[in-house]
Amino acid sequence: MQPVLVVGSVAFDSIETPFGVAGRVVGGAATYFAVAAAHFTDVRMVAVVGEDFTDEQMGIFRGRRIDLTGLQQVPGETFRWKGKYSEDLNDRESIYTFLNVFEEFQPILPPVYRASPFVFLGNIHPRLQLEVLDQVESPEFVVADTMNYWIEKTPEELHQVLTRVDALVINDAEARQLSKESNLVKAVQKLQAMGPRLLIIKRGEHGVLMFGPDGFFAVPGLPLNTVRDPTGAGDTFGGGLLGYLAGCSVVNHDTLTRAVIAGSTMASFSVEAFGLERLLCVTSDEIQQRFLEFRRLTSFNEL
Amino acid sequence: MQPVLVVGSVAFDSIETPFGVAGRVVGGAATYFAVAAAHFTDVRMVAVVGEDFTDEQMGIFRGRRIDLTGLQQVPGETFRWKGKYSEDLNDRESIYTFLNVFEEFQPILPPVYRASPFVFLGNIHPRLQLEVLDQVESPEFVVADTMNYWIEKTPEELHQVLTRVDALVINDAEARQLSKESNLVKAVQKLQAMGPRLLIIKRGEHGVLMFGPDGFFAVPGLPLNTVRDPTGAGDTFGGGLLGYLAGCSVVNHDTLTRAVIAGSTMASFSVEAFGLERLLCVTSDEIQQRFLEFRRLTSFNEL
Numbered sequence: 001m002q003p004v005l006v007v008g009s010v011a012f013d014s015i016e017t018p019f020g021v022a023g024r025v026v027g028g029a030a031t032y033f034a035v036a037a038a039h040f041t042d043v044r045m046v047a048v049v050g051e052d053f054t055d056e057q058m059g060i061f062r063g064r065r066i067d068l069t070g071l072q073q074v075p076g077e078t079f080r081w082k083g084k085y086s087e088d089l090n091d092r093e094s095i096y097t098f099l100n101v102f103e104e105f106q107p108i109l110p111p112v113y114r115a116s117p118f119v120f121l122g123n124i125h126p127r128l129q130l131e132v133l134d135q136v137e138s139p140e141f142v143v144a145d146t147m148n149y150w151i152e153k154t155p156e157e158l159h160q161v162l163t164r165v166d167a168l169v170i171n172d173a174e175a176r177q178l179s180k181e182s183n184l185v186k187a188v189q190k191l192q193a194m195g196p197r198l199l200i201i202k203r204g205e206h207g208v209l210m211f212g213p214d215g216f217f218a219v220p221g222l223p224l225n226t227v228r229d230p231t232g233a234g235d236t237f238g239g240g241l242l243g244y245l246a247g248c249s250v251v252n253h254d255t256l257t258r259a260v261i262a263g264s265t266m267a268s269f270s271v272e273a274f275g276l277e278r279l280l281c282v283t284s285d286e287i288q289q290r291f292l293e294f295r296r297l298t299s300f301n302e303l
Numbered sequence: 304m305q306p307v308l309v310v311g312s313v314a315f316d317s318i319e320t321p322f323g324v325a326g327r328v329v330g331g332a333a334t335y336f337a338v339a340a341a342h343f344t345d346v347r348m349v350a351v352v353g354e355d356f357t358d359e360q361m362g363i364f365r366g367r368r369i370d371l372t373g374l375q376q377v378p379g380e381t382f383r384w385k386g387k388y389s390e391d392l393n394d395r396e397s398i399y400t401f402l403n404v405f406e407e408f409q410p411i412l413p414p415v416y417r418a419s420p421f422v423f424l425g426n427i428h429p430r431l432q433l434e435v436l437d438q439v440e441s442p443e444f445v446v447a448d449t450m451n452y453w454i455e456k457t458p459e460e461l462h463q464v465l466t467r468v469d470a471l472v473i474n475d476a477e478a479r480q481l482s483k484e485s486n487l488v489k490a491v492q493k494l495q496a497m498g499p500r501l502l503i504i505k506r507g508e509h510g511v512l513m514f515g516p517d518g519f520f521a522v523p524g525l526p527l528n529t530v531r532d533p534t535g536a537g538d539t540f541g542g543g544l545l546g547y548l549a550g551c552s553v554v555n556h557d558t559l560t561r562a563v564i565a566g567s568t569m570a571s572f573s574v575e576a577f578g579l580e581r582l583l584c585v586t587s588d589e590i591q592q593r594f595l596e597f598r599r600l601t602s603f604n605e606l
Contacts (some may be wrong), residue, residue: 018485087485088479088485089485176391182321182390182391182392183527183528183529183530184508184526185526185527185528186528188526203509205487206506206509206510206523207509207521207523209523209526211526215599216526216600217600217601217602217603218510218523218524218526218600218601219523219601219603220509220510220512220521220522220523221521223487223488223491223512223514223519223521224486224488225486225488225489226486227486254603254604257602257603257604258603258604260603261603295603295605296518297519297520297521298520298521298522298601299520299560300520300522300557300560300561300563300564300598301557301560301561302598
């Protein structure tokens with residue numbers, strides 16, 4: 001079992017969905033990733049919070065397999081985001097985004113972090129992703145996330161990132177946008193030519209598609225009775241994926257498919273409640289049970 | 304092996320996609336259904352065409368396991384439709400719809416059709432669906448398709464249909480619209496309370512979800528290198544589904560899951576070329592191969 005390093009945001013989120021509201025709860029890509037990945041392996045966090053981040057809020061990470069040595073606390077306010085979801089939860093609008101302490105963030109890896117074999121570059125400025133990568137000594141498996149904003153605003157730095165990662169995790173609209181190709185299979189081939197040999201396409205309630213050197217793999221979303229808040233589902237998926245993978249002795253098609261299921265499993269819990277609520281209390285038994293539900297969901301016999 | 308009865312449109316379609324155009328090609332729900340289902344069992348067609356439907360065009364059905372006794376040819380023009388697809392093929396606009404001979408269509412079942420155990424009520428006016436159903440003696444398994452137009456315009460007749468069918472095949476937006484419920488699991492429960500014990504939700508490139516009395520089942524869409532024209536994919540899916548099922552000795556969760564894969568398999572061929580082009584020449588070997596591709600697509604091992 002190997003540790004996973006993650007860089008990304010720790011934030012205060014305000015969330016509005018048809019099923020309720022949550023005000024100023026702890027969120028952010030690195031948070032969701034870390035809480036999910038820590039169910040499977042040790043997590044090393046690289047992020048920044050402001051003076052307004054309380055000791056009680058820090059307690060969310062303590063008692064879990066999350067190393068906070070790389071979590072800087074600096075003068076100023078913590079990153080804040082507010083989002084509002086549509087009736088069917090498939091669209092959301094950002095009401096505001098205040099970068100705050102993230103604006104001047106300079107990721108510095110504690111010495112022990114530098115030997116991290118598994119690295120997740122959360123959805124932040126590609127320049128910061130590169131700065132983190134520069135500080136890791138011979139990483140074995142690097143996964144990057146990104147979004148439409150960086151595809152549009154910082155294409156050159158993003159392309160530099162792509163040449164240095166093993167896997168890219170993005171949604172289908174972003175894959176089409178980044179490749180300028182509407183057919184998803186062709187889009188993936190173009191993205192693979194840019195660097196990552198592995199593409200993992202997130203499709204929200206429709207599940208996940210993985211394209212690797214040994215063929216593709218797909219898993220549908222698990223139909224859920226209760227979906228209250230999709231915030232952080234993608235980062236939770238990433239945490240389950242890479243956390244599970246870091247616990248395997250080898251990265252191949254077999255372990256990658258199971259990692260995709262582990263990620264989907266964690267994400268399916270995350271969306272059932274607001275913010276981190278469900279993810280913080282999920283048990284190993286529940287994870288195991290839901291993994292089996294994914295098996296039943298897609299099982300069929302020969303013709 | 305049992306025969307399948309289908310009622311629906313036979314049409315002249317004009318199609319425009321980012322990958323080309325097709326002018327006045329033979330299409331329609333009953334056509335796609337019949338050609339797909341005939342790969343698995345005998346099909347009995349109930350539909351109407353006009354005088355402009357040539358003997359050569361009729362030849363599309365001949366030489367296949369399709370009984371045309373119930374295909375009326377009457378004075379007037381055949382149903383015509385023109386559609387234009389968006390860049391990513393997920394949306395389409397109807398440029399025109401001329402019902403023509405369909406406007407006065409009165410489905411009359413030839414005597415031999417009346418004992419059909421498997422019935423597919425294609426996407427037509429629910430009144431016509433009921434008229435067909437009234438003429439079938441003790442059907443064993445009835446599947447209905449419908450669309451937003453009938454949900455809005457003829458809700459009462461549609462609800463009558465629902466009380467008399469075993470399965471409803473619709474897309475996810477229609478399931479939400481018909482049930483007035485945005486959560487898909489809850490939407491399906493509401494729809495089941497209206498009549499059909501089985502719900503099959505089509506999600507285009509995202510695949511298919513099935514909700515039955517013995518749990519649910521999902522299959523992702525097969526990632527395809529070439530997708531040129533999605534016209535008829537849903538009806539082709541229906542044909543593969545019910546055609547396969549009619550070839551099984553029993554309808555249960557096991558045969559239903561395989562029927563969903565058979566339907567998805569046929570639909571995956573249909574979209575590769577314009578109109579019926581690909582579907583008319585697909586071989587049994589190719590069908591068998593692609594069924595196996597669906598297995599590989601979703602296979603993974605235990606945790």
